[in-house]
Amino acid sequence: MSAIKDILRYRCPRCRQGPIFRNFTLRGWLSMYENCPVCGLKFEREQGYFVGALYISYGLSILPVLALVLTFWRVAHWSYGTSLAGATVAYLPLVPLVVRLSRVIWIYIDRTLDPN
Numbered sequence: 630m631s632a633i634k635d636i637l638r639y640r641c642p643r644c645r646q647g648p649i650f651r652n653f654t655l656r657g658w659l660s661m662y663e664n665c666p667v668c669g670l671k672f673e674r675e676q677g678y679f680v681g682a683l684y685i686s687y688g689l690s691i692l693p694v695l696a697l698v699l700t701f702w703r704v705a706h707w708s709y710g711t712s713l714a715g716a717t718v719a720y721l722p723l724v725p726l727v728v729r730l731s732r733v734i735w736i737y738i739d740r741t742l743d744p745n
């Protein structure tokens with residue numbers, strides 16, 4: 630349970646104190662620390678490290694987008710294409726949050742499977 634809490638707080642998987650991301654700004658919403666400011670853990674182990682986070686991002690996004698499509702299609706009686714476009718637009722503000730969260734989850738999974 631504490632891991633979930635620390636993931637949601639975007640904390641370092643090793644010391645659970647250091648922040649992974651810098652302050653949230655519109656231009657720098659994905660700005661990460663290279664190393665943990667507390668324990669020095671390197672977050673991006675290698676070039677392309679966060680490609681795995683794309684799969685997590687997809688998994689986190691599919692159900693909310695599907696729910697939005699079904700709501701627009703069935704409840705609002707929009708056409709399927711319009712519902713899909715509407716769901717995409719409605720979901721866009723959540724993308725920075727989901728991308729950040731998926732990166733943190735990826736780091737936790739990777740560090741659990743390969744701590745060194």
Ligand SMILES: [Zn+2]
Nearest residue numbers: 641644665668
């Ligand atoms: Zn740390």
